[in-house]
Amino acid sequence: MSGVLQGSWSIGFLLSSLAYGLLYDIIGWRGLLILGVLPALAVVWIRIYVKEPKVWVENRRIQREQHREFRAPLFEIFRLRILPNTLMACLWMASGFVIYYSVYGMFATHLQKDLHLSAGMVAMPIAMANLIAFLASGFWGYVADVLGRRWAMIIPAAIGALVTPFYLLFDSYPMVAGAFIVQGAFLGAIYGQNPAYLSERFPTEVRATASGFCYHQGAIWAGFTGPILTYFAASQPMGFTIPMLIATTGAAIVFVITLLYSPETRGKELVPEITLMEQPAE
Numbered sequence: 498m499s500g501v502l503q504g505s506w507s508i509g510f511l512l513s514s515l516a517y518g519l520l521y522d523i524i525g526w527r528g529l530l531i532l533g534v535l536p537a538l539a540v541v542w543i544r545i546y547v548k549e550p551k552v553w554v555e556n557r558r559i560q561r562e563q564h565r566e567f568r569a570p571l572f573e574i575f576r577l578r579i580l581p582n583t584l585m586a587c588l589w590m591a592s593g594f595v596i597y598y599s600v601y602g603m604f605a606t607h608l609q610k611d612l613h614l615s616a617g618m619v620a621m622p623i624a625m626a627n628l629i630a631f632l633a634s635g636f637w638g639y640v641a642d643v644l645g646r647r648w649a650m651i652i653p654a655a656i657g658a659l660v661t662p663f664y665l666l667f668d669s670y671p672m673v674a675g676a677f678i679v680q681g682a683f684l685g686a687i688y689g690q691n692p693a694y695l696s697e698r699f700p701t702e703v704r705a706t707a708s709g710f711c712y713h714q715g716a717i718w719a720g721f722t723g724p725i726l727t728y729f730a731a732s733q734p735m736g737f738t739i740p741m742l743i744a745t746t747g748a749a750i751v752f753v754i755t756l757l758y759s760p761e762t763r764g765k766e767l768v769p770e771i772t773l774m775e776q777p778a779e
Contacts, residue, residue: 500638500689507627507634507685509536510601514627517605518620555769556701565771570706573773574699582760583707586698589755590715593688595748596654598722600661600684601626603741604677606727611736612668622674626681633682634689645763646694647756650687654756657684658749665738684749697762700772 516532524532560566567573574583601623608619633653641649660683663676691712699707726740733739 498638499691499693500634500636500641500686503689503691504631504634504638504686506688507630507681511624511627511631514620514624518617518624521616552701552767552769553705556771559769559771560702563771567702567773570703571710573703574707574710578773579699579703582698583711585755585759586695586707586711587714589752589759590691590695590711591718592715592748592752592755593691594715594719595722596657596684596687596745596752598719599726599741599744599748600680602723603726603737604664607665607737607741608673610730611738612670612673614670618670618674622677625674625678626685629678629681630685633686637686638689638693641690641693641763645761646690646697647759647761650690650694651753651756653683654687654749654752657687658746660684661742661745661749665742684745687752694762696767697765698760701767701769702771702773 513529513533516529520532521529573579605619605623608614608622637649637653640652657680660676660680664673664680667673667676695708695711696704722744726737726744729740730737
């Protein structure tokens with residue numbers, strides 16, 4: 498379920514790729530940004546119909562009954578007893594985001610600026626790669642339930658690092674497009690374990706805070722990917738090719754090493770009991 502959930506991101510990306518390929522020449526980038534506002538309306542439906550997790554509700558009840566409420570969970574994830582796990586989760590998410598921005602975020606620019614392709618030719622491999630990523634996320638989710646969360650990310654990340662040169666070091670459009678579509682099954686699908694693995698790494702009383710912090714700090718660091726790669730691409734005869742290759746491969750190596758030293762959580766039961774040692778409030 499984690500793979501299907503996170504993999505659904507790729508369905509949204511696929512639809513945005515189709516919108517770009519079909520509508521960019523008609524409505525321009527401003528029109529595309531306006532289209533991006535429409536899915537936000539789903540928040541209303543989510544707020545009304547999606548219920549709170551039973552484990553979290555029970556945990557909150559226990560906290561109140563035992564007068565052990567965690568009023569500042571953000572501070573808790575930086576206490577020594579949980580700090581190593583927090584830092585490793587932050588590094589895992591940061592490297593994963595850098596991979597994503599280096600692969601997907603910059604690929605369209607590479608095709609536009611370096612290969613001078615039209616909107617339709619840019620959109621096609623990105624749309625297909627996202628379709629493959631969605632299907633692969635479910636597959637790697639199955640692997641995660643069999644071999645473990647970490648190996649379901651380590652294996653595709655390692656293979657994806659080997660695939661990267663094939664769509665960056667060639668000028669043939671069939672080779673570039675084909676290799677990038679294949680990449681969707683590997684570096685495009687290493688994120689399927691984010692919901693499950695982030696949830697399983699932290700106790701219920703700080704789970705939402707830890708997941709939100711570790712995830713979004715990774716997005717902040719990766720936000721520098723575009724400007725930095727563009728800065729180096731401006732002075733490169735091959736444009737974005739080498740900067741993207743270095744960033745993608747380097748981040749994939751960090752991603753794999755971080756997971757090798759991270760805990761395995763396959764089969765862990767999420768419980769409502771308070772598991773962090775905390776003195777009862779006076």
